[in-house]
Amino acid sequence: MIYFDHVATTPMSQEALDTYREVAENFFANSESLHQAGNAAGQLVEEAKQKISDLLAIPTEGLVFTSGGTEANQLGIRCLAAGTAKKEILVSPLEHSSVYQILNYLADTAAYQIKFLPVDQKGHVTPAILKQAISDQTGLIVIQAVNAITGIVQDIHALNEVAKPAGIPLFVDAVQGLAKIPLNLSELAGFSASAHKFNGPKSCGLLYLSPQVITKAPYKYVFQQNGFLPGTLAVPEIVSATVALSAAWQAMDRNLKHVGRLKKQLLASLAPTIRPVATWAEYPGVCGLILPHTPGQSAATSMGQQGFCFSTVSACSIKDPRPDKSLAALGLTPEENDRYIRISFGPSNQAEEITAFAKALNEDYS
Structure with missing residues (x-):
């Protein structure tokens, strides 16, 4: 083949596979449990968050582990959109299907106005294009870092230099870019990633939502992951994903x-x-x-x-x-x-x- x-x-790396097996065998307890086994599993999660935080220069309190890139995209966009009363969302025409799915849902259920950004001849949303598209009703901007179909890369830093002074959060789908190309994600309102794109396990995604940006979680009475996502954490996936990310980052x-x-x-x-x-x-x-x-x-x-x-x-x-x-x-x-x-x-x-x-x-x- x-x-x-x-x-x-991508195939899981041998190091990620070995880590997954070791953690699944020896740290199987629920990381939220208060007994010794639960504390040990929870400690591994905290160590993983700190390693990711150090690599990406982001605060640990902004990290949310998800089931993959799709859930990270949809949860992140939904939380950021709900953090403002403004109903206009700007989006590029080169996004993953999961982005359009949640945007269509917001348009159908909550009267959000979805506005597609034009691109230049090389498929780029330029700072000038973005600046011209922003209106006093714009509440969120969504732009992918690396397009999965073509490999076209958007200048995320330059676009954020337009979004931040305007007070508009920029959410970036970094699924195809993280640990593959140099990306400065630390100043963004939010971004998504997925471990199986950099030789980690499937069913392990990463969502970052900046603690400095107003967000609103879609669930009530949820106490896991700072209230953003319910459910038992997949500790083997999280730890092996962190190992894979570290290796991919170095290489x-x-x-x-x-x-x-x-x-x-x-x-x-x-x-x-x-x-x-x-x-x-x-x-x-x-x-x-x-x-x-x-x-x-x-x-x-x-x-x-x-x-x-x-x-x-x-x-x-x-x-x-x-x-x-x-x-x-x-x-x-x-x-x-x-x-x-x-x-x-x-x-x-x-x-x-x-x-x-x-x-x-x-x-x-x-």
């Missing part, structure tokens, strides 16, 4: 250079009839291609039988028949959207895998 779908999920520069070399090799190996999309995208771990004739899903299915694993759009949106919003924002037609495939690299991929993939793709689909 040659795995080129690291944006969808970030090396991994970024490695996936950059792989993308450059693939682009140089393609037949001229296979068209790259967004070659300027700042994160090189994603390579989007438009096939000349074949639907992307057909190619992914057929080549999957040969042992090549890649995707078309986000795994969370793959059953959605509508054209992908990110590709539409870049000007792709629905027909081009249908012929799109996404190759995403990880630290474990090697040059010879690129060679084998390019050969098979060129022979069958050029």
Whole structure:
């Protein structure tokens, strides 16, 4: 098997697996319990929070552990939106489906006005675009750090320099960016992350909500996680996710250079009839291609039988028949959207895998 779908999920590292097993076996108690076993599990959670806090330069009291990136996005947006009486939310057209799901819910149930930000020719929400879009009714801005379909990176720091003076919280979906590219997240109102994107376990997400920003949790009489989310904490997932994050953080520069070399090799190996999309995208771990004739899903299915694993759009949106919003924002037609495939690299991929993939793709689909 040659795995080129690291944006969808990454394999757990051996260190994360070993940590998960050790914690699951020896610290199985409920971390909220007051007995000795519960205290021991709770201490591991507190140590994990402190490590994450130190890495990301954020206060521990702003951290909430979730079931994944989707829950982190939806809870974070909901809490920040409820923290102001203003009903306008600005959002980019390149967001994950989970963001649009919660925004549609807020529009349908609480009369929020959702306003889509335009992007420039390279898919960026520029500071000038954001500044022009802000009105006296804007209560929240939602912009993704790294687009999962194209690898386009937004300048989060520059955008926050517009949002903060205006007194508007900026929430960032950092699921595809954390520990993959340098990101300064410490000044944001909130952000999301997911452990299975950086070689940690599934079902472990991270939500940060700045203690300096007004929020309102959607639940009453909840006492876990500072009142933001009920439920028993998954201690093995949390501790192994922290181990994976620390390792990915330390290897970030090396991994970024490695996936950059792989993308450059693939682009140089393609037949001229296979068209790259967004070659300027700042994160090189994603390579989007438009096939000349074949639907992307057909190619992914057929080549999957040969042992090549890649995707078309986000795994969370793959059953959605509508054209992908990110590709539409870049000007792709629905027909081009249908012929799109996404190759995403990880630290474990090697040059010879690129060679084998390019050969098979060129022979069958050029």
